[in-house]
Amino acid sequence: MKRRIFLKGSLAAGTVAVAAGAGLLAPARVLAATWPEAAFAAKTEADALRAFFGDAAVVDSDKVSLKAPLQAENGAYVPIKVMTSLTDAEAIAVVVEKNPVPYVTSLQMTVVAGGMYSARIKMAQTSPVNCYVKAGGKLHKVSQEIKVTIGGCGG
């Protein structure tokens, strides 16, 4: 009887090990040209983050900075620039809370690529823009509200 319990236990442990292995392999898969469809399909910020980063603690950080206008005249072109001094940054994601698709864009990078990502994004309405940088298993967050006078989604 005890032997049976032991076997069951080791089987369960085996599954955990496989799951951990898959988790460890994830960084290698990072640059395999897959488009994170689940993150783009997510309707809320939390879902999108979970789909893209997995579960990670969010911390406000001064090592990440966001350069963006306080007010955008045209929501179809909002230039943003995310910079980070974190040397072990793995990925950057830009989330606009009130867009129909909150998860706007992201960058996955290797050590060779420095901590900068800039893009022009569309914003449907005035909304906080949240940028997340994943480094050392944590999500470093920086946020700024951008006022939009003309929306850019759906024209």
Added chain:
Amino acid sequence: MATTKMKIKKNKAGGHDVMVLAKHPMETGLRKNKKTGEKIPAHFIQTMEFALNGTVVAQANLGAGVSKNPLIGIAIAGASSGDTVSVNWIDNKGEGDSAEKAVK
């Protein structure tokens, strides 16, 4: 159809900034044709890969929330003169384009 331009500049951190301008409509799929009332199908760039001397160093994931004719910038540390930086993008219809430039 598509044109892709790339610029490489030195940045303050000692690395290089790579800016890519891809000509693309970036349709969200939410917009409607005003005359017929039909929805304009989504058409946007999904992935943009940056490579330094043939090795992929970064991949940008774009959605329909990125502006028309996207201008994407990343930084590359450790590139030296003569190295080639290339970019390769693919959209949701499987179309793509690439550009290549040498670091000055």
